[in-house]
Amino acid sequence: MSTEPSYVDDLYREHSRRVQATLIRLLGDFELAEEAMQDAFVAAVQQWPVNGKPDNPTAWLIRTGYHCGIDQIRQRSTARRRAHLLLPTDEALDLEPTTIEDDALRLLFTCCHPSLSMEARIALTLREMCGLTTEQVASALLMKPTTLAQRIVRAKRKIRDAHIPYAVPTQEELPERLPDVLQVIYLVFNEGYSRSTGASVVDISLTKEAMRLGNELARLLPQGEVFGLMALMLLNDARRDARQDSDGELVTLDAQDRRLWRQEDIQVGITWLEQALALTPTGYYTLQASIAAVHAQASHAEQTDWGRIVRLYDALCRRFPSPILALNRAVAIAMNGAPDTGLKLLDDIAHHPQLSRYHLFYAAKADLLRRQGQHEAARSAYHQALQLVTLDPEKRFLLKRLNELEPAP
DSSP states (O other): OOOSHHHHHHHHHHHHHEEEEEEEHHHHHHHHHHHHHHHHHHHHHHHHHHHHOOOOHHHHHHHHHHHHHHHHHHHHHTTTTGGGSOOOOGGGGGOOHHHHHHHHHHHHHHTTOOOOOOHHHHIIIIIIOOOOOOHHHHHHHHHHHHHHHHHHHHHHHHHHHTTTOOOOOOTTTHHHHHHHHHHHHHHHHHHHHHHHSBBSOHHHHHHHHHHHHHHHHHHHHHOOHHHHHHHHHHHHTTTTSSSSOOSOOOGGGGGGGGGGGGGHHHHHHHHHHHHHHHHSSHHHHHHHHHHHHHHHSSSSEEEOOOHHHHHHHHHHHHHHHHHHHHHHHHHHHHHTTOOOHHHHHHHHTTOOHHHHHHHHHHHHHHHHHHHHOOHHHHHHHHHHHHHHHHHHHHHHHHHHHHHHOOOOO
16 A cells, blocks of 8 residues: 555545544544544554555544544543543444534534634634645635634634534524534635635635535535525636636626636536525525526626526515625616616715725726716726725726726826
8 A cells, every 4th residue: 555645645635524523522622633633644654554444444543543632631631631531442432424424514513603703713614624734724814824823722722611512503503503604614715716815816725625615514414505505606616717817817707708617517506506496495695696697697798687686686685684785786786777876876885884995895886987987986986996905916907997097198
């Protein structure tokens, strides 16, 4: 059996997440579980080439990691406090496949617990559920590794000290808890799909991790809104290759080469959406996915059914009112043949604090003013957007639009 680095990487990638989740349940401590998991993989690399790969690699790694963890407990002053962990034999360990699968859900709901800050939830999910290193998570979240490490340590300490349960919510609790998990996954996806800053619009590694998490959640917890989130992520991600040109410049939705949209992913996304729509009530992510489907199914920008998009935003704003949704609805109304109404709606929400520092509000307003021939007002809005934008391709795009409106010398 090979012990080349690629083999070790494959071994870790295939088994580490499930092993880590179950060891946290068995040992009751994030840090101890991680150390025990690392010891188990070291043992596997040393023993499997000699003794052969076991019939159930995941169970072998969990059992080995558990014993490594128990050895560490015995060597520490924590032995008395955790004496109950020293009692179970191998036979007493619950390593049934369904239990191990449930451990993944337990870990996801623990990482996304509402008592943790949103920043901590995202960092913990990427670190513990996605298996990214601290350095990788810090890079993805545009933070210093030391700052990220401190945030993760504080979050784990809060889980321990506040006795946050390592459990899947009951059916009664699920409607309240599931949105927190879905929000974290979607925020991870969004940070990959539309980067906050930097030279690239997309970070594929983050979008893939979010979709992997969503797919795993859908398999373990088949709920309508889980399906809706999967549809939304797939339908948006299908446009990824068309969002920047060969020079790295931003390409807006209406100008994208739709031949670059991945049709196979669009069809899979539509299938997820159909499953979501079959389960009522229709939720936030399913409605958003329905909007993404309207765009995805239009072979040309001119064929976009803006009337349907307006109706979907009407439903979203009634049920989940927010300034961002109000902004998107105003733009949709403008694109549906009522630009003056769209601009008035933007003026009505301009005072909202969340929009006053949001560059896309001013970019959207500038674009509508430009289309209406109100060049002076459009230039002013572009200037406001440029003061707030942090992503390099977006900055260059807005500057190009502004320069196009500058009066000829």
